[in-house]
Amino acid sequence: RKRILVTGGAGFVGSHLVDRLMLQGHEVIVADNFFTGRKRNIEHWIGHENFELINHDIVNPLFIEVDQIYHLASPASPPHYMWNPVKTIKFFILGLARRVRARFLFASTSEVYGDPEVHPQKETYFGNVNSFGPRACYDESKRVAEAMCYAYAKQERISIRIARIFNTYGPRMHMNDGRVVSNFILQSLQNESITVRNTPYIYGTGKQTRSFAYVSDLIDGLISLMNSNYSSPVNIGNPDEYTIEQFALIIKDLVGANSSLAFKEAVTDDPQQRRPDITLAKTLLNWQPRVKLIEGLNKTIAYFRNELLVKH
Amino acid sequence: RKRILVTGGAGFVGSHLVDRLMLQGHEVIVADNFFTGRKRNIEHWIGHENFELINHDIVNPLFIEVDQIYHLASPASPPHYMWNPVKTIKFFILGLARRVRARFLFASTSEVYGDPEVHPQKETYFGNVNSFGPRACYDESKRVAEAMCYAYAKQERISIRIARIFNTYGPRMHMNDGRVVSNFILQSLQNESITVRNTPYIYGTGKQTRSFAYVSDLIDGLISLMNSNYSSPVNIGNPDEYTIEQFALIIKDLVGANSSLAFKEAVTDDPQQRRPDITLAKTLLNWQPRVKLIEGLNKTIAYFRNELLVKH
Ligand SMILES: NC(=O)c1ccc[n+]([C@@H]2O[C@H](COP(=O)([O-])OP(=O)(O)OC[C@H]3O[C@@H](n4cnc5c(N)ncnc54)[C@H](O)[C@@H]3O)[C@@H](O)[C@H]2O)c1
Ligand SMILES: NC(=O)c1ccc[n+]([C@@H]2O[C@H](COP(=O)([O-])OP(=O)(O)OC[C@H]3O[C@@H](n4cnc5c(N)ncnc54)[C@H](O)[C@@H]3O)[C@@H](O)[C@H]2O)c1
Ligand SMILES: O=c1ccn([C@@H]2O[C@H](COP(=O)(O)OP(=O)(O)O)[C@@H](O)[C@H]2O)c(=O)[nH]1
Numbered sequence A, B: 001r002k003r004i005l006v007t008g009g010a011g012f013v014g015s016h017l018v019d020r021l022m023l024q025g026h027e028v029i030v031a032d033n034f035f036t037g038r039k040r041n042i043e044h045w046i047g048h049e050n051f052e053l054i055n056h057d058i059v060n061p062l063f064i065e066v067d068q069i070y071h072l073a074s075p076a077s078p079p080h081y082m083w084n085p086v087k088t089i090k091f092f093i094l095g096l097a098r099r100v101r102a103r104f105l106f107a108s109t110s111e112v113y114g115d116p117e118v119h120p121q122k123e124t125y126f127g128n129v130n131s132f133g134p135r136a137c138y139d140e141s142k143r144v145a146e147a148m149c150y151a152y153a154k155q156e157r158i159s160i161r162i163a164r165i166f167n168t169y170g171p172r173m174h175m176n177d178g179r180v181v182s183n184f185i186l187q188s189l190q191n192e193s194i195t196v197r198n199t200p201y202i203y204g205t206g207k208q209t210r211s212f213a214y215v216s217d218l219i220d221g222l223i224s225l226m227n228s229n230y231s232s233p234v235n236i237g238n239p240d241e242y243t244i245e246q247f248a249l250i251i252k253d254l255v256g257a258n259s260s261l262a263f264k265e266a267v268t269d270d271p272q273q274r275r276p277d278i279t280l281a282k283t284l285l286n287w288q289p290r291v292k293l294i295e296g297l298n299k300t301i302a303y304f305r306n307e308l309l310v311k312h
């Protein structure tokens, strides 16, 4: 039994991680400023003796005693990044890890590979990221954070873990973050053709690819990685790859929408292909994703339906 | 006539820039914490009515009124970076630029290209940087700073300039920063074979290349860029390319040392080739380097000789 801090624990990924850690019997402390997270995601734990919630902005110092830190706090969606890029790169939390000698897992991202010219992406690939463009803030913040983890590990002998997380979906994901899973499900549920709301639908040709992991698989991976003894980056994602057009059709079918597909201008620096090579995670952690896309999407669609009901 | 802030103005590049701006009749304010810079580099201006020196660490806010900011402050040498990676990426100075609507030039680096797979390097090349390795702190700090410049330019309509500076040498450069120019000159002047001090000399095969610009050429480039209307990154460097082995021989000859060359283990993630494509700077700024390597090295060697005399 350990004392574990989860920054960003009220968010999509964080709240699922908290559920799992609580069920395993750990003491869990969540530090979140509710910038994109919601109290509702974790309210079922409030009052539990092993659980503590701190309303805390990680741009400020934090002094607590813990054994492990899952550092997930960070706006996950590019528009949030643009809002205040300065704040995204302050990193007191490594100072905390140093003081209390906690093991530190950093939630990095497949975005460190940028628009990859190597496919699928292995951890040894250095990436193809535009440092001076609209996505740069998010991508480069994650890259420099990896660099700082490396420096702290070398200089301060902090035990670190780097999870390069690929696109993940599931219940509690944000409905209005403009990402593809939420947009497509919402648009299909509202039975809209793109033209109705006049919102973008498929950006560009739709031939660009992504590989989507269900959130429970990601949580398995994060926990295995934390408890491994490997301190270099590890991809955590599902290698099951789809074009965005295929993906739109799958969601439309599952929802039973008879909307048509529409196309909009491509996004600047939009990665054209993305699929994790998970050989390392398989070998090292004996981990691999188990949830099939259809199964995961059905659970996610059910969550969205329910949320829409609650809202109206 | 303008009010111009030069952060890092007591450093190698900064002090030469200050000289030029002062001679052009501007009001110049230097903000420096003398971490790697020296008062001696700018002491000839102290007392001049157009000159002001502020002992200031740029990790803290700064409130002054200026028209232009050359942001050069940042430890230039990797060992300095490792010392405190957290401090390198705080960036209040963009807040200053925003408030006073100053034009902002950021001293970026060829290191954003990492170990380049494209040769020579054009500004459109996204680079090949290891985000998780010993050089990562320096490289990624520069990359995320470019990203933040981009974000501030877009969101806050700040007028920004990005100079990607390639290896530069000349008088006032650091004698003990472990970089190739200073090491080779010092070692030759002290007429050492590598074995004497038992210090590394050529790291790796010596077949890796660099392209060296003399500092006065760099200053021309920086000032032209600042006063241009181009806000994307521009390479400033000398395309004259040498292998490190050639470079060692040239310096040995110029100094007249009869030391031999020796070889040491290669450095991790050492870029194997580097040469700027300066087509953009030529076209845009009508700029190109004018000082020949031999000429520039002779001036630099003279400076080093004199420094060694003063010291002993
Ligand atoms: N979801 C994905 O597909 C995905 C993919 C790659 C990487 N990641 C990374 O995983 C992590 C979690 O992502 P998510 O999808 O759960 O996002 P999320 O937005 O749901 O969760 C982030 C949480 O961090 C909190 N937070 C943000 N800024 C904070 C601050 N300054 N102080 C304290 N708390 C703060 C938010 O309130 C939120 O609860 C992020 O670091 C993200 O970059 C996610
Ligand atoms: N010299 C090169 O070959 C080269 C190549 C690429 C990029 N650059 C960039 O050009 C800039 C200047 O380089 P340089 O060679 O003159 O280095 P330098 O070390 O001589 O100058 C840097 C100056 O910044 C000051 N400084 C450092 N941290 C500071 C802080 N927190 N607050 C205030 N001042 C601080 C130092 O005291 C020093 O005077 C740097 O940003 C460097 O990364 C230089
Ligand atoms: O338990 C701790 C220890 C440190 N810090 C912060 O982490 C930052 C970096 O601390 P560290 O000791 O690593 O570096 P330094 O203070 O030497 O810059 C500092 O601003 C501390 O306030 C923190 O928030 N909690």
Ligand SMILES: O=c1ccn([C@@H]2O[C@H](COP(=O)(O)OP(=O)(O)O)[C@@H](O)[C@H]2O)c(=O)[nH]1
Residues within 6 Å of the ligand: A167, A178, A179, A180, A181, A183, A184, A200, A201, A202, A203, A204, A208, A210, A244, A267, A270, A271
């Ligand atoms: O409504 C949308 C939202 C996204 N996308 C595309 O779907 C892919 C995944 O986008 P998302 O923003 O979800 O994630 P990321 O690009 O970060 O992987 C990208 O190619 C987007 O251009 C789309 O076609 N329509």
Ligand SMILES: O=c1ccn([C@@H]2O[C@H](COP(=O)(O)OP(=O)(O)O)[C@@H](O)[C@H]2O)c(=O)[nH]1
Residues within 6 Å of the ligand: A084, A086, B060, B061, B062, B063, B064, B091, B092, B093, B094, B095, B096, B097, B098, B099, B100
């Ligand atoms: O003249 C100024 C204006 C701002 N800042 C600092 O720059 C940072 C970023 O300021 P900005 O206004 O861009 O962003 P915000 O305060 O909204 O984060 C702040 O910490 C300010 O203290 C500064 O040092 N000098």
Ligand SMILES: O=c1ccn([C@@H]2O[C@H](COP(=O)(O)OP(=O)(O)O)[C@@H](O)[C@H]2O)c(=O)[nH]1
Residues within 6 Å of the ligand: B167, B178, B179, B180, B181, B183, B184, B200, B201, B202, B203, B204, B208, B210, B244, B267, B270, B271
């Ligand atoms: O004493 C030295 C110092 C550097 N180098 C090599 O010279 C090149 C330039 O190194 P430096 O640190 O000066 O600059 P950078 O790598 O940042 O261009 C690199 O390939 C180094 O491995 C060398 O052979 N001997």
